[in-house]
Amino acid sequence: MDTHETIPLIVEFTGGLEMLFSDQRKHTLQVPAKDDKGNAVTVGWLVHHLCEEVMKDTRKELFVLDGHVRPGILVLINDADWELEGEASYVLQPRDNVLFVSTLHGG
Amino acid sequence: MDTHETIPLIVEFTGGLEMLFSDQRKHTLQVPAKDDKGNAVTVGWLVHHLCEEVMKDTRKELFVLDGHVRPGILVLINDADWELEGEASYVLQPRDNVLFVSTLHGG
Amino acid sequence: PVTKKWPLLPEEYKRYGRQMIVPSIGIQGQLKLKESKVLIIGAGGLGCPAAAYIAGAGVGTLGLVDGDEVEISNLHRQILHTSAKVGTKKVDSAISFLKSLNPHVNYVPHPSHLTPQNAEEIVLNYDLVLDCTDTPSSRYLISDICILLQKPLISASALRTDGQLIVLNSPPLPAGDPAGGPCYRCVFPKPPPAESVVSCGDGGIIGAVVGVMGVLQAVETIKLIVQGKLKAFADPNEVRDGKTNPASMLLFSANSSQPFRNVRLRTRRAGCFACGKDSGLSLEGLKSGNLDYVLFCGLASSVDVL
Amino acid sequence: PVTKKWPLLPEEYKRYGRQMIVPSIGIQGQLKLKESKVLIIGAGGLGCPAAAYIAGAGVGTLGLVDGDEVEISNLHRQILHTSAKVGTKKVDSAISFLKSLNPHVNYVPHPSHLTPQNAEEIVLNYDLVLDCTDTPSSRYLISDICILLQKPLISASALRTDGQLIVLNSPPLPAGDPAGGPCYRCVFPKPPPAESVVSCGDGGIIGAVVGVMGVLQAVETIKLIVQGKLKAFADPNEVRDGKTNPASMLLFSANSSQPFRNVRLRTRRAGCFACGKDSGLSLEGLKSGNLDYVLFCGLASSVDVL
Numbered sequence: 001m002d003t004h005e006t007i008p009l010i011v012e013f014t015g016g017l018e019m020l021f022s023d024q025r026k027h028t029l030q031v032p033a034k035d036d037k038g039n040a041v042t043v044g045w046l047v048h049h050l051c052e053e054v055m056k057d058t059r060k061e062l063f064v065l066d067g068h069v070r071p072g073i074l075v076l077i078n079d080a081d082w083e084l085e086g087e088a089s090y091v092l093q094p095r096d097n098v099l100f101v102s103t104l105h106g107g
Numbered sequence: 108m109d110t111h112e113t114i115p116l117i118v119e120f121t122g123g124l125e126m127l128f129s130d131q132r133k134h135t136l137q138v139p140a141k142d143d144k145g146n147a148v149t150v151g152w153l154v155h156h157l158c159e160e161v162m163k164d165t166r167k168e169l170f171v172l173d174g175h176v177r178p179g180i181l182v183l184i185n186d187a188d189w190e191l192e193g194e195a196s197y198v199l200q201p202r203d204n205v206l207f208v209s210t211l212h213g214g
Numbered sequence: 215p216v217t218k219k220w221p222l223l224p225e226e227y228k229r230y231g232r233q234m235i236v237p238s239i240g241i242q243g244q245l246k247l248k249e250s251k252v253l254i255i256g257a258g259g260l261g262c263p264a265a266a267y268i269a270g271a272g273v274g275t276l277g278l279v280d281g282d283e284v285e286i287s288n289l290h291r292q293i294l295h296t297s298a299k300v301g302t303k304k305v306d307s308a309i310s311f312l313k314s315l316n317p318h319v320n321y322v323p324h325p326s327h328l329t330p331q332n333a334e335e336i337v338l339n340y341d342l343v344l345d346c347t348d349t350p351s352s353r354y355l356i357s358d359i360c361i362l363l364q365k366p367l368i369s370a371s372a373l374r375t376d377g378q379l380i381v382l383n384s385p386p387l388p389a390g391d392p393a394g395g396p397c398y399r400c401v402f403p404k405p406p407p408a409e410s411v412v413s414c415g416d417g418g419i420i421g422a423v424v425g426v427m428g429v430l431q432a433v434e435t436i437k438l439i440v441q442g443k444l445k446a447f448a449d450p451n452e453v454r455d456g457k458t459n460p461a462s463m464l465l466f467s468a469n470s471s472q473p474f475r476n477v478r479l480r481t482r483r484a485g486c487f488a489c490g491k492d493s494g495l496s497l498e499g500l501k502s503g504n505l506d507y508v509l510f511c512g513l514a515s516s517v518d519v520l
Numbered sequence: 521p522v523t524k525k526w527p528l529l530p531e532e533y534k535r536y537g538r539q540m541i542v543p544s545i546g547i548q549g550q551l552k553l554k555e556s557k558v559l560i561i562g563a564g565g566l567g568c569p570a571a572a573y574i575a576g577a578g579v580g581t582l583g584l585v586d587g588d589e590v591e592i593s594n595l596h597r598q599i600l601h602t603s604a605k606v607g608t609k610k611v612d613s614a615i616s617f618l619k620s621l622n623p624h625v626n627y628v629p630h631p632s633h634l635t636p637q638n639a640e641e642i643v644l645n646y647d648l649v650l651d652c653t654d655t656p657s658s659r660y661l662i663s664d665i666c667i668l669l670q671k672p673l674i675s676a677s678a679l680r681t682d683g684q685l686i687v688l689n690s691p692p693l694p695a696g697d698p699a700g701g702p703c704y705r706c707v708f709p710k711p712p713p714a715e716s717v718v719s720c721g722d723g724g725i726i727g728a729v730v731g732v733m734g735v736l737q738a739v740e741t742i743k744l745i746v747q748g749k750l751k752a753f754a755d756p757n758e759v760r761d762g763k764t765n766p767a768s769m770l771l772f773s774a775n776s777s778q779p780f781r782n783v784r785l786r787t788r789r790a791g792c793f794a795c796g797k798d799s800g801l802s803l804e805g806l807k808s809g810n811l812d813y814v815l816f817c818g819l820a821s822s823v824d825v826l
């Protein structure tokens with residue numbers, strides 16, 4: 001397999017999280033199919049990648065805390081809670097839609 | 108090509124039309140890939156098929172008038188107005204979603 | 215233009231403060247709201263909630279058109295009217311509520327039904343129209359007058375457990391301009407057969423279902439106003455790139471596992487009777503009764519299931 | 521049970537007629553509405569529209585919990601309150617409006633905030649709870665008391681141009697029963713860091729956006745009631761097929777091209793602190809102050825963007 005192979009993803013942010021990502025709700029990305037160690041990339045890898053490469057805002061702690069997506073953010077893979085899909089270990093597939101939702105509390 | 112080949116479709120009814128189709132909003136169908144003359148089946152063919160084979164209600168005129176879908180019903184192929192797709196002549200593809208919407212007027 | 219330092223009253227800063235700090239609104243959006251004139255046609259299940267949130271948001275002028283009087287059977291869904299107002303004009307009942315909610319809006323009652331004869335006079339001075347009526351004939355008439363007077367139109371409807379919403383004629387370009395948003399006739403060139411048309415009176419309606427649609431009309435109204443989409447200025451320097459503007463329709467089915475669905479509709483129909491190149495519409499023709507909307511739509515007397 | 525021939529008053533047949541002819545409601549649904557007791561916690565941007573449509577639909581008893589008073593900055597979105605009611609208790613202001621809309625409902629004011637001490641007493645006699653509050657600490661408290669007292673919970677929230685809705689604890693089976701619907705803690709086991717929590721006061725809110733969410737709470741309320749889902753009877757003869765009941769969340773983003781989205785959430789979490797097998801919750805513990813919700817959620821003093 002070509003080591004430079006990439007997979008297309010749609011990553012979306014809502015509930016205010018988009019404000020951390022250049023005020024853009026929908027991001028069309030091409031990510032490497034394999035990580036540095038040659039393993040297929042996972043959602044956990046994607047979170048790290050978004051934090052390091054895509055997020056311009058410096059307040060990383062509003063997205064990732066202690067190496068995990070911060071409490072109060074739901075991660076949905078193809079519109080299903082990532083806990084139904086194996087959480088961070090889920091292996092990304094071409095054209096997956098990954099949605100990050102910050103829970104709202106206002107009323 | 109196998110003449111008995113079928114294609115899977117999802118057909119949905121809303122806006123009250125579901126009442127003409129056994130009160131069921133979503134129908135999962137297998138339809139023949141070719142019509143009697145060996146032509147690939149179209150949405151126009153599907154309308155006729157639904158009227159003859161699926162609709163139990165006898166008031167056909169509430170769905171089809173003069174051989175066409177009656178005025179006041181929108182036909183959407185994969186969530187787009189069928190006028191964007193060639194109307195009745197659109198050739199059905201496997202897993203297409205065809206949605207029939209009766210326009211509402213109440214307020 | 216001269217910008218006043220404090221363009222709003224102190225009480226208005228307090229009242230609208232929570233809305234003005236929303237980034238997509240801001241002080242500029244609030245001022246656009248204050249300058250805008252919105253017409254709601256129909257003070258029923260859609261018009262009541264739409265009016266409450268549009269008035270609450272602080273538009274400058276809010277007109278209400280309705281010839282009916284409040285009935286007891288309206289009250290499960292027409293939440294601006296009260297038991298004590300049964301028998302009074304809906305527009306008066308609604309406006310007395312709205313004044314107590316927000317006295318800073320200029321309310322204009324139009325206590326009659328919209329007709330081909332009065333449509334121009336009523337609609338002319340508004341920037342935006344909400345169709346909150348309940349028959350096909352009024353929906354065609356409202357769409358036609360919005361094309362003739364170049365007003366964007368936010369149209370909603372509901373029945374039983376379902377609702378539908380479309381933003382029409384947006385941008386509101388002159389008839390024949392393919393970049394304008396489609397009109398009601400582009401989407402529905404032929405009216406439905408009268409026997410397929412069911413009113414809320416005959417088919418029933420859940421109050422909260424029509425309520426959702428009315429509040430969504432208010433959301434779309436606020437969006438069009440703050441985004442500066444009330445007028446499509448014919449800027450002579452603008453490069454027209456051939457871009458067209460399709461409408462979309464939002465479908466709501468309260469009992470469905472996927473309650474909302476957004477579908478893409480068409481752009482303007484070149485041959486449309488109302489907004490096409492060879493439009494058959496004119497203000498004079500409308501007023502003189504050339505178009506009989508009731509005849510066009512058929513007389514719906516009795517009613518079937520749909 | 522003895523069925524009276526005319527179980528509703530003549531005025532109620534007129535008032536609810538349009539709703540009773542909806543096939544999924546009918547006379548049986550109307551009677552279920554009349555027998556039901558609904559509690560709305562929070563009489564603000566969500567609670568006002570939810571209350572209007574739930575009262576309009578004809579529930580038997582409607583309780584409102586709120587310790588706050590009406591402020592002028594509430595009025596762009598809290599449409600039951602009027603300028604004249606500024607400074608009065610929100611529950612009293614709301615109930616005076618609701619009585620004029622529908623006098624056939626028994627309204628119960630609870631003019632205080634929900635606390636671990638008063639929660640049992642307030643919630644116990646209702647069939648269904650709406651969380652219309654605005655802080656994480658109240659959301660955890662409301663979820664916990666709904667698990668303890670086995671009440672379905674319809675939870676909504678909104679900020680700026682977005683809204684969210686989840687139906688929790690439905691069916692409302694005892695803690696430890698995996699067939700029950702998940703609770704707020706199943707979905708959000710850890711509260712968000714206080715500095716990531718933004719209130720409508722700080723982040724802003726479009727009135728019609730929170731209005732849509734409140735009316736959608738009313739739609740879900742009416743659905744649960746007429747579908748007979750208020751109680752999950754532990755029928756000893758029932759064959760439990762191991763079926764679990766995941767929740768789903770409805771997301772609304774007014775400025776998105778796809779404004780609504782429905783996402784699938786998880787089922788009950790086996791190890792959930794509230795609804796799991798080894799639940800750490802008890803009515804006694806709650807009342808004695810074992811759980812400090814404010815401490816659990818952190819003191820949100822200043823606020824960042826989210």
Ligand SMILES: [Zn+2]
Nearest residue numbers: 397400486489
């Ligand atoms: Zn047209």
Ligand SMILES: [Zn+2]
Nearest residue numbers: 703706792795
């Ligand atoms: Zn739980």
